[in-house]
Amino acid sequence: MKQSLILLLILIPLCQSLSAQYDDRYENSFNTLHEMLLDSSKYDFKKAVFSVENAYSESILDTISLNKKIAFLKELSQRLIESRTLKYKGKDKEVVAKYAALFSVLNDSIPIQDSEGNIYSYVPYSYDFDDPFGHEEWNNMFVSKLLKTGKGNCHSLPYLYKILAEELNVEAHLALAPNHIYIKHKNEKDGWYNTELTSGIFPIDAWLMASGYIHTDAIRNGVFMKALGDKESIALCLVDLAQAYQREEFYDVDFVIKCANTALEYYPNYVNAMILKTEAKGKKMENFLLRKNTDFKDVNNYPETRELLAEVQNELTKIYELGYRQMPEEMYLNWLVSLKEEREKYSNQDINTFNATN
Numbered sequence: 632m633k634q635s636l637i638l639l640l641i642l643i644p645l646c647q648s649l650s651a652q653y654d655d656r657y658e659n660s661f662n663t664l665h666e667m668l669l670d671s672s673k674y675d676f677k678k679a680v681f682s683v684e685n686a687y688s689e690s691i692l693d694t695i696s697l698n699k700k701i702a703f704l705k706e707l708s709q710r711l712i713e714s715r716t717l718k719y720k721g722k723d724k725e726v727v728a729k730y731a732a733l734f735s736v737l738n739d740s741i742p743i744q745d746s747e748g749n750i751y752s753y754v755p756y757s758y759d760f761d762d763p764f765g766h767e768e769w770n771n772m773f774v775s776k777l778l779k780t781g782k783g784n785c786h787s788l789p790y791l792y793k794i795l796a797e798e799l800n801v802e803a804h805l806a807l808a809p810n811h812i813y814i815k816h817k818n819e820k821d822g823w824y825n826t827e828l829t830s831g832i833f834p835i836d837a838w839l840m841a842s843g844y845i846h847t848d849a850i851r852n853g854v855f856m857k858a859l860g861d862k863e864s865i866a867l868c869l870v871d872l873a874q875a876y877q878r879e880e881f882y883d884v885d886f887v888i889k890c891a892n893t894a895l896e897y898y899p900n901y902v903n904a905m906i907l908k909t910e911a912k913g914k915k916m917e918n919f920l921l922r923k924n925t926d927f928k929d930v931n932n933y934p935e936t937r938e939l940l941a942e943v944q945n946e947l948t949k950i951y952e953l954g955y956r957q958m959p960e961e962m963y964l965n966w967l968v969s970l971k972e973e974r975e976k977y978s979n980q981d982i983n984t985f986n987a988t989n
Contacts, residue, residue: 656690660685665863681774697774721818730803733803736795739832740752806857823858823957838977846954866895873911887907889907
């Protein structure tokens, strides 16, 4: 036991030193996101997303190249808006035309003519079923990876859509489902409708409910299917930041809790932030007991861990009462595929009136 304690006393300062190497990058990103929450005039979703990805990428993210690619997608969207007429006739036609163009840019093959008159086909983005949850490589969740490879997931695709929408000066609301992010829009003719980037379809709410993991309490409490505002979207980025930080070899649990608490301040029922917080507190208990050269069997023997355990139990109860139910990853992927296999069943046919007439 004496040797274990000596080893622990050596390792703790070493871990703290290595953790400090990461702190500046993540703290800078946190400050960027927090400023956007404190001052709406500083809101910039693209900047928020890339600040998180840059922190994880050891501050060498090539934002110049990424911004050029975004500028190209913006220009392509503008060309589509100018070159076609939509069937949609509402008073908000100009806004809807931008939504339709963005949808095409992310989902459709588009003929493009270069400066020399050559025509080639623009290849749209596709869903990457290889490591869609970022278990092997966390940067598989990134917009930067999507822009570089043309393949993304339900995290990076809606993030890119929202970035491009804001480049075109229109709103795009992120919305959550179990393990999933999609886009919600509202127009004069159809009201609220869903835009699904992983399969290129406008699904009805019945598809979301078909997952079997969306409790009515979760909808009522804004856990799932809520059109998120700008500050709530930044709250998502704060959790992204904390999850990226947790992938470092050594990390400060208190920073993770700070990210979660700040996210919850602006999105009180953001369950992912709550789960992140409870997991971080669990790690904090584990670290404390390790320093005492014991384990979880003695969690109630110390005031510090006893208090943390009570907090975690209360928070888990709240998560359940909000209507959250965890969806197994394999079941999620099957649910995602069902949208393509049963396209006619779950597609909102009214939204097809956005298609171009020429």
